[in-house]
Amino acid sequence: MDEFELIRRFVDPVARATRNEAVRLGPGDDGAIQSVPAGYELVFSIDTMVAGVHFPNAYPGHCLATRALGAAVSDLAAMGADPVCFTLSLTLPHSDEAFLSSFFQSLSDRAQALGVALAGGDVTAGPLSVSVQAHGQVPAGAAITRGGAKPDQLVVVSGTLGDAAGALDMLDRDRPNEYQGALLARYHRPEPRLALGQRLRSMATAAVDVSDGLLADLGHLLVASGCGATIDASAVPCSDALLRCAGQGAGVLALTGGDDYELCFTLPEVQWSDELSETVPLTVIGRTHPAPGLDVVNRPPGLNRAMTGYDHFGGGRE
């Protein structure tokens, strides 16, 4: 199967199934064309996943599609953007029909569910990797960045954390039990918090998606904002599945595990209301303060300095 047949058989059907009005020209030309409504801005983010680094070498095609697309679209959620479309660059060692069929069917289903059209892409030969660039739009000036947090605001996280990291040592398990299955689903099929992000764009002062781990990602937000925070580790929400599978290790996984793609954001206390939790449960885990650094109280057993991501963002303190 040459590149052109691969595109005709696998890429074009996804483009047709996912198309929307904003994409004026999809795959097949030198470039794609997207219309951005007057008064809106384009938001975009590219993410690359490499076999053996970001996913197992023998990873099913459908899992790779849902993971790569979910991770890229999650960045739109963190910015408060409405999803529009995406480009895909797929590098493959050989054209394995079963893999391609599984990958592109899952990509099509997931793209439709997330509301993003396949607008363009590239298929090349080489070691397996996939790059997805997600495109969204926001009213001009309304995007949520990492840099707007002010002292004395709430630090909030969505959903539960640590699940995807808890799944890492069971990726090759043939018959996971109910709890293991729940963790694996979090790893294979990230759920970008799009509705929450859109809701937050008139409220949150800063936001980030939890892809590297809560302490690392919140640390980036605090550095960008020029303030610090104290969080209560015992308030960080863990799923029943993680508590069942990881036991006492759950607390460390929730603070340091990546790949959950929940949102962590800051909010003036007057903006907080239980109604915000309508689409996904939210938990207040701490509060910002003027001094730089991320303080963690009620640390779980086993959390050490090297696991906090502290060294990645200068200016922090314990």
Added chain:
Amino acid sequence: MDEFELIRRFVDPVARATRNEAVRLGPGDDGAIQSVPAGYELVFSIDTMVAGVHFPNAYPGHCLATRALGAAVSDLAAMGADPVCFTLSLTLPHSDEAFLSSFFQSLSDRAQALGVALAGGDVTAGPLSVSVQAHGQVPAGAAITRGGAKPDQLVVVSGTLGDAAGALDMLDRDRPNEYQGALLARYHRPEPRLALGQRLRSMATAAVDVSDGLLADLGHLLVASGCGATIDASAVPCSDALLRCAGQGAGVLALTGGDDYELCFTLPEVQWSDELSETVPLTVIGRTHPAPGLDVVNRPPGLNRAMTGYDHFGGGRE
């Protein structure tokens, strides 16, 4: 050097050196933000280059940067778009400081020359590859696509063809002579025909950049347009350097060699004038006709059917 230090030392300086007003938020957040003026549309294209496939395994960093950026921006030229910005996803087996320094310095220089700001990106561990997504803008509806050619229009190419393909067997030459050096420069440092593309957007009916070879790329344009063409192979322009280095083989290289990133376009004859050649020499090489297929007259010795890219685009004829 971890990912954050790499970004701080190499990515951030390029973003600062290349920034422009359209990029409202550059690298360092969950996503970048681009403003698209009212009445304009976004044009974008992603290209991936993999070591050992699209460039030699021991390829200098500065050459990789100019080649990857030039190839991506060339797609904007083919659409008639004004260049705005780009994202970069770089996958590296290890952090080689000399390579990174050479790559990013060259990227910065070339991006400034081409007028594109580094808006975002991703740096990951893995086998060496680079993806660049170029972003441009056009007045709404004014982009040149591959699908607008009509019968009885001129087929035109810019510059000279075959040079980059002529360089392929001298990539590891330490002391190239003057002519070899000219071919190597074409391969290492593509020159996107941006000014020509912008000029053509009120004139050309269809355009494509020559990345896979003239016969293959013109073939794609004809299939997309639903017509055919006859071209005179003896009219296809070759450089003196190619004639000196490849001798009788020059004709085949000009018809089938990729990586030159010249434009091939169709134009109503009434639109043709010598003034169009102001920024780069143009040559009329043939004419479109209603019947599908690409006919080549005055074929050079050595051109066989398999080299025409014929099998890649159904509906053609010899």
